[in-house]
Structures are given as C-alpha cells and as structure tokens.
Amino acid sequence: MNVANRQACAEQHYDYPIEDVFDAWLDPTSLADWMRVPSWEKGVTAESQPEVGGSYRLVMHKPDGDVVHTGTYLEIERPHRLVFYMDAPRFVGRGQCRHDRTLGPRWRDPSDPHS
C-alpha cells in the first residue's frame, strides 16, 4: 500500500511554555520520562543527537520484547517547528503495521501567525 502522501493530524493543547513542550520532544531524558508506559516496568531508553541530520533512538522496553523507534531530525526550529522521521518496525508486535519515515510532530504556536 502506498502511504507516501497520507497524513494524519493530531491536535493537543498544552498549557505550558512552548519552549518546555518543544524541549520535552528533543531531550532524551525527558522523552524517556513521558513516553513511558506505566505498566512496562523497565521503562524507556532514549538517546538523541538533537541537530538537523542527527538521529535518535528510543527503545520502549515492552515486557514481551523491546519496541524500537529510530529516526533522524529534518527540521529543528526551536520552539515552533520540529520535523523528524520515525521508523518503528515492530511497534506493537502485531506484525502488520510499519511506520515508514513518518513525519511528526509539526506544531503551531497559536501566538505566532507565521508558525
């Protein structure tokens, strides 16, 4: 199935400074914290080189085996725009879905008309 041009949008409002929200996506320690699934005791291991062209690796330690997310950063414009690829070949262990170079997140600062 060709999904190259498919898009999915999610909107979420956070009542915190936009810099904090932005950094939480880039800083590996923060990512490992908030991406944690509470019932997966071993938590999340994250490492990243937060620069354009840099890569990240986020491993969610699911009890029946690790779920690995990897990708590279395409655009980093703190705090308004962050674009990265995401590959998660296994993800939920259902063997039927694949994240191919998904782009996300692209977000908008409501106070900035140009974002």
Place this chain on the structure above:
Amino acid sequence: MPSLPESSLDKTLVALADPTRRAILARLAEGNARMTEVAAPFDMSLNAVSKHVRLLERAGLIQREVLGREHRLSFVGDPLLEAGDWIDFYRRFWKKRLAGLDAFLRRRASEPNSKKVPKS
C-alpha cells in the same frame, strides 16, 4: 526497508481508499443488491464498477452469490472491525503518551528548582 507481506488489514485499507468503493459499501450496507443495481448510480461502465467490486470482494468486504446470470452482492462488516481496532489502538496509545507529556510538564512546572532541559 523490507516489505511486509500484505495482510488483511492492508487489503481493507486499500479497499477503503477510494470514494467509489466506499459508496458501493454504503449502498450494500443498506441491503443486498444485484451488480446492475449497485452500478446504476455511477457514471462509469459496468465493467469499471465490477473491478471495484472484485477488489472489495478480495478484501472480504463483499460476498457474491451467483444465481444463473444474476450476481447478488452483500456487505460483510468484519474486516472493518479489524481496521477499527487498529486505528483505535494508535488513538489510545498516543492519547496516553500525550497525556504523559502533560503530566511531565506539570511535574516540571511544580519543581521550581528543577534543572531545565538544556537548549539544543
């Protein structure tokens, strides 16, 4: 990137990714119909509609009963449940993770002396 074998979910999503096929399903969801009845509202040849129907059939969304020269079509909803479950899983997963981000930011905000995330 190695490609995965085509699953029933792939077939369902491909089948749904076309407005004509969705309209055919919507028609059949109201009740069984003959091929000619299904094709009637569309501004395309019976052959073209028949191709869409075959694709829906392969995806398991339509069942065909052949009675002499008459082809009776009926809607089968099961594959839609699977697709719905799949979408639901991701919706729930990301809803929880994004709620986790909110909780994380709240904790940060309530720790006045917390070390700030270093600037990238």
